[in-house]
Amino acid sequence: MTFSPELETRLETLMRSCPPGREASALIPMLLYAQDETGALTSEVVEEVARRLGITPLQADEVISYYSMLRRRPAGRHHLQICTNVSCMLRGGQELYGHACKRLGIRNHEVTADGEFSLEEAECLGACSWAPAMLVNYDYHQDMTPEKLDRLIDSLEKKH
Amino acid sequence: MADLVRLTIDGKPVEAPAGTLVIEAARCIGVEIPAFCYYPGLSLQAACRMCLVEVERAPKLLASCTLPVAENMVVRTDTPAVKQARRSMIEFLLTNHPLDCPVCDKGGECELQDMVFRYGAGESRFSEVKQHVEEKRFSPIVFFDAPRCVLCYRCVRICNEGLGVRALGIVNRGVASEIGPNRGDRLECDECGACIDICPVGALTSGIYRYQTRPWEMQHVGTICTFCANGCKTTLGVRNHRIIRGNNRDRSGINGEFLCIKGRYAFDFVHSEERLQTPLLRVNGELQPVSWSRALAAVAEKFTEVKARGGKFGVIGSNHTTNEENYFLQKFARQALGTGNIDHQRTGDVATLLGCTRSLATVADLYSTKAALVVGSDLAQQHPLYAFQLRANWRHHQARVYTVTEGPVREDQYSAGRARVQRGEELAGVERLREQLKAEPELVILFGDAIQGEAVRKLVAFGDSLGIPVKYVCLLDYSNSRGAADMGLTPEPGGGLTLPEMLAAWDLDVLWVVGANPLKNGELAADGAFVVVQDLFLTETARRADVVLPAASAYEKSGTVTSATGEVQALRAALKVMGAKPDLEIFGLIAREMGIDLGVAMPEAVFEEIRQTVRGYNVPLPVIAAGGAAQALAPEAPVAAAGRADLAESARNTLFTSGTLGRYSKALNSVEEAPGGLYR
Ligand code: SF4
Ligand code: SF4
Ligand code: SF4
Numbered sequence A: 001m002t003f004s005p006e007l008e009t010r011l012e013t014l015m016r017s018c019p020p021g022r023e024a025s026a027l028i029p030m031l032l033y034a035q036d037e038t039g040a041l042t043s044e045v046v047e048e049v050a051r052r053l054g055i056t057p058l059q060a061d062e063v064i065s066y067y068s069m070l071r072r073r074p075a076g077r078h079h080l081q082i083c084t085n086v087s088c089m090l091r092g093g094q095e096l097y098g099h100a101c102k103r104l105g106i107r108n109h110e111v112t113a114d115g116e117f118s119l120e121e122a123e124c125l126g127a128c129s130w131a132p133a134m135l136v137n138y139d140y141h142q143d144m145t146p147e148k149l150d151r152l153i154d155s156l157e158k159k160h
Numbered sequence B: 001m002a003d004l005v006r007l008t009i010d011g012k013p014v015e016a017p018a019g020t021l022v023i024e025a026a027r028c029i030g031v032e033i034p035a036f037c038y039y040p041g042l043s044l045q046a047a048c049r050m051c052l053v054e055v056e057r058a059p060k061l062l063a064s065c066t067l068p069v070a071e072n073m074v075v076r077t078d079t080p081a082v083k084q085a086r087r088s089m090i091e092f093l094l095t096n097h098p099l100d101c102p103v104c105d106k107g108g109e110c111e112l113q114d115m116v117f118r119y120g121a122g123e124s125r126f127s128e129v130k131q132h133v134e135e136k137r138f139s140p141i142v143f144f145d146a147p148r149c150v151l152c153y154r155c156v157r158i159c160n161e162g163l164g165v166r167a168l169g170i171v172n173r174g175v176a177s178e179i180g181p182n183r184g185d186r187l188e189c190d191e192c193g194a195c196i197d198i199c200p201v202g203a204l205t206s207g208i209y210r211y212q213t214r215p216w217e218m219q220h221v222g223t224i225c226t227f228c229a230n231g232c233k234t235t236l237g238v239r240n241h242r243i244i245r246g247n248n249r250d251r252s253g254i255n256g257e258f259l260c261i262k263g264r265y266a267f268d269f270v271h272s273e274e275r276l277q278t279p280l281l282r283v284n285g286e287l288q289p290v291s292w293s294r295a296l297a298a299v300a301e302k303f304t305e306v307k308a309r310g311g312k313f314g315v316i317g318s319n320h321t322t323n324e325e326n327y328f329l330q331k332f333a334r335q336a337l338g339t340g341n342i343d344h345q346r347t348g349d350v351a352t353l354l355g356c357t358r359s360l361a362t363v364a365d366l367y368s369t370k371a372a373l374v375v376g377s378d379l380a381q382q383h384p385l386y387a388f389q390l391r392a393n394w395r396h397h398q399a400r401v402y403t404v405t406e407g408p409v410r411e412d413q414y415s416a417g418r419a420r421v422q423r424g425e426e427l428a429g430v431e432r433l434r435e436q437l438k439a440e441p442e443l444v445i446l447f448g449d450a451i452q453g454e455a456v457r458k459l460v461a462f463g464d465s466l467g468i469p470v471k472y473v474c475l476l477d478y479s480n481s482r483g484a485a486d487m488g489l490t491p492e493p494g495g496g497l498t499l500p501e502m503l504a505a506w507d508l509d510v511l512w513v514v515g516a517n518p519l520k521n522g523e524l525a526a527d528g529a530f531v532v533v534q535d536l537f538l539t540e541t542a543r544r545a546d547v548v549l550p551a552a553s554a555y556e557k558s559g560t561v562t563s564a565t566g567e568v569q570a571l572r573a574a575l576k577v578m579g580a581k582p583d584l585e586i587f588g589l590i591a592r593e594m595g596i597d598l599g600v601a602m603p604e605a606v607f608e609e610i611r612q613t614v615r616g617y618n619v620p621l622p623v624i625a626a627g628g629a630a631q632a633l634a635p636e637a638p639v640a641a642a643g644r645a646d647l648a649e650s651a652r653n654t655l656f657t658s659g660t661l662g663r664y665s666k667a668l669n670s671v672e673e674a675p676g677g678l679y680r
């Protein structure tokens, strides 16, 4: 398994920033960066990262299956995470999520047929003050409404 | 000893060495703090929160399993807040628990049941439908029922830390968390069952035992595993003369909680349909079932006749029979048959070792020594308890372990130094580690059959030259390989034939084989030899026999066996198998039939004779009688090495093979890892 030179440098730096013998502490960021490049944490990627850190693939999987940001299967090019936790729920998060399902024709953890969009019902994104909140990949969108969501999706569709 | 710290627990003063955990300090004064995840000897997890206690001036309840004692600490385990916390924890644990205790294997010996009974909430406020997950079969040995799991991580830790196999993990999050096996939906591991026995609840169960019985319907018989030479204690659960399970849940014996798949699950050879249950006599060229009296008469008649005319006997003893049997057999051969042609399948050259040093390591030494060197053995495969001991020593005391092997071994995970060598080049490999070894304060050297004869003497000379205290272990294959050598199942010095010489002697008149299968890979030159075989199964050797006598297994008899590290331990009969007799009883019957007096053929009487006459075996009886292990001492004067020493050859058993017995264990052969291999 080979990664791009940029990713290799990044992984190297991460591992070196850990005290000797504690390289496994770099697991989460390494997985995240690898995922950004490869789109998903396939068994191949997991085995490679685990090998570098001297842990078993199962130990990596314990972490991957715990964190919703780490994915074994590829997401869409635009990954929408819509928060339905308490603050957002009180300010229409549930409706926003429902609207996204309808507009994209997919449900939680699904990807549109063209691979452009994927959807995830997220727990608190730490943006309660601007509820309801959502993420597109790593970008925040706040004080959302179904209309704003439509415009957002329109603009993303135009992008390609 | 470290300075003592003074504190009080429930108003009682306690003194404990610094670093002691509050949960342990409480145990010392008889205060039990409930715990699921805390497990002595494993890393701390603090996952279950059952052990919360109140500590004066601490704002919240603290987990006593990770809290070291401190001077003047005031701990209370009996306050309303603590009781309420325990009730709440249990209420949570039961949220999705199926409460199927009436059919659960663990029912009656389940820690969750006990906790609910003692500390639990009698009722639950949860009215939601319980989440159910179907049971999963990880392997023929390991089954998992997620809803019963309390997520204590004990299984994960014993596998990661205790065994070094790292086959289990906890995947997912929150209510969906569950145990995951290393190959996605199945396990590839040692299949040792340690995870099953350490599970406090019925979440991990074994394919061997599940849904067979209620635990209180069994008798629990503590005896010694009859497979390898490590001498683990296994407690057999027996109902109606059937062994239903093996375990060591009480952590007694030299092995603590350790058992490999053989000691825990391979007992089923005892119930194989292929067990011999009636004597066989060759009539008109065919082996036919006959009565005991007819078979014994045939043996006695032949023995008497051959002895009278000064014919040639060969006697081959067993690696699995008791010390009493081995002693009696060699006495029978030497005194009654007048032959020195006695041997057994030697699997390591312990005789030469005993001849050149008195410095022998015990199994306890493996856990306490500062450094150890493994030469020519894939320890985790061939000597799993010793591997477990060394690993525990490294985990708990940072012991440094060195290996000289022909391929990768599991000890590489943590070893302090290693040399890879061609088989036969082991001594050169040892030499390469000299500087490192010299710097150690002490050393235990364990060596396999690659080191024998002159090489043993050279290895001991190497040990002497290090200038540090060195102890030795000669690794042997089977449960009483050591006892066979110690009891004298070896050729009479100066003339006695060795095993291969017996097979090659064209003029042999009688070959008497007890619990061995030399014709599996060998051939008997003497076409006319009268062959008597005592065994559990119709082995290759038994097929060639003129008389076959059905023998009882170690699990059906009493007596003692000696581990490779010299622990003398008692077998306890767990059951009877119809038609089979213990070998000692068979020897007695043959002697009686021949009209000769060799003394009482009873284990107690023979053991007494062993204590009086066999060097190193004057061991304290009460220790053994109480189920403990007594140490066979190195003989005071060197024993002359018997026979040609270069005959030792290990069968190179893996975790999943073990000579004849292994062939007849369905459990052992059912796992996909079988037959396994060494050095990979
Ligand atoms: S059976 Fe033994 S090796 Fe296999 S998962 Fe359980 S503890 Fe680990
Ligand atoms: S399976 Fe058993 S030992 Fe493993 S975490 Fe669950 S309850 Fe604990
Ligand atoms: S290590 Fe040896 S003695 Fe112990 S259970 Fe396994 S086979 Fe039996």
Ligand code: FES
Pocket: A083, A084, A085, A086, A087, A088, A089, A123, A124, A125, A126, A127, A128, A131, A132, A133
């Ligand atoms: S609840 Fe939605 S961001 Fe916090």
Ligand code: FES
Pocket: B034, B035, B036, B037, B038, B045, B046, B047, B048, B049, B050, B051, B052, B063, B064, B065, B066
């Ligand atoms: S025993 Fe202390 S948290 Fe589990």
